[in-house]
Amino acid sequence: MTAAVRGRFITLEGGEGAGKSTQISRLKSWLESHGHTVLTTREPGGSPGAEMIRKLLVEGPADRWDGMTEALLHFAARRDHLHATVWPALDRGTWVVSDRFADSTRAYQGYGHGLDLSMLDRLYAIAIGDFGPDLTLILDLPVEAGLARAATRRGVETRYESLPRTFHDRVRAGFLEIARREPVRCAVIDTDREVEAVTRDVTRIVGERLGA
Ligand SMILES: Nc1ncnc2c1ncn2[C@@H]1O[C@H](COP(=O)(O)OP(=O)(O)OP(=O)(O)O)[C@@H](O)[C@H]1O
Ligand SMILES: [Mg+2]
Numbered sequence: 001m002t003a004a005v006r007g008r009f010i011t012l013e014g015g016e017g018a019g020k021s022t023q024i025s026r027l028k029s030w031l032e033s034h035g036h037t038v039l040t041t042r043e044p045g046g047s048p049g050a051e052m053i054r055k056l057l058v059e060g061p062a063d064r065w066d067g068m069t070e071a072l073l074h075f076a077a078r079r080d081h082l083h084a085t086v087w088p089a090l091d092r093g094t095w096v097v098s099d100r101f102a103d104s105t106r107a108y109q110g111y112g113h114g115l116d117l118s119m120l121d122r123l124y125a126i127a128i129g130d131f132g133p134d135l136t137l138i139l140d141l142p143v144e145a146g147l148a149r150a151a152t153r154r155g156v157e158t159r160y161e162s163l164p165r166t167f168h169d170r171v172r173a174g175f176l177e178i179a180r181r182e183p184v185r186c187a188v189i190d191t192d193r194e195v196e197a198v199t200r201d202v203t204r205i206v207g208e209r210l211g212a
Helices: 020-033 048-058 067-091 102-112 117-127 143-150 165-181 195-210
Strands: 009-014 038-042 095-099 135-140 186-190
Touching: 009 020, 009 102, 009 165, 020 038, 020 095, 020 135, 020 195, 038 067, 048 067, 067 095, 067 102, 067 117, 102 117, 102 165, 135 165, 135 195, 143 165, 165 186, 186 195
Parallel strands: 009 095, 009 135, 038 095, 135 186
Antiparallel strands: none
16 A cells, blocks of 8 residues: 655744634635645644643733743644644645644744744754744734734633734734745735635645645
């Protein structure tokens, strides 16, 4: 028996309310219509253990953790997510689309909270190794518009949203810097447009870059 061809790993990144969840469900349908088996997942979370850690990260007061503790929690959740969910799926030939991944740690804990970026690179190497996304779509939207959109979903997961506007400005600039540094892996998509127009760009880029 020949092993299944390994699936592809696509991540969607961006600030609060940028349109990640909306576009992921549309991308899943598009990939399935092209014959792929698709698993959608999210970070922090995406496995039973990582979902438990998620609650510690997205609920409660903003000052609940110092930055380093928060980064370690994100990487602990990420490692469990990869082990339990992402790697087994890729090995089966399933395409995995994740709502956030390590670029969010770099943007939020690094650019947002000021943690040393090379320290985050070292943590990544220790916790994850040399695995990474085949393609990362960075959804970009002015901060005010994103926070207004995110407010429509509210619930208890408001810990990051509750941080000041200047924090979210740094996060947005951080994501754009990540894309500038890694243009082969990343593509920036302007989401200050109608949902349908954004989806056309998302699917076009996935088709061009991954031959989907
Ligand atoms: N292009 C768009 N134009 C207008 N509204 C949009 C657009 N894309 C998404 N929305 C709406 O904005 C809100 C936030 O979108 P969505 O949940 O997809 O963003 P997200 O990036 O997943 O947010 P979060 O960071 O809160 O998880 C939703 O109510 C969604 O319907
Ligand atoms: Mg979402």
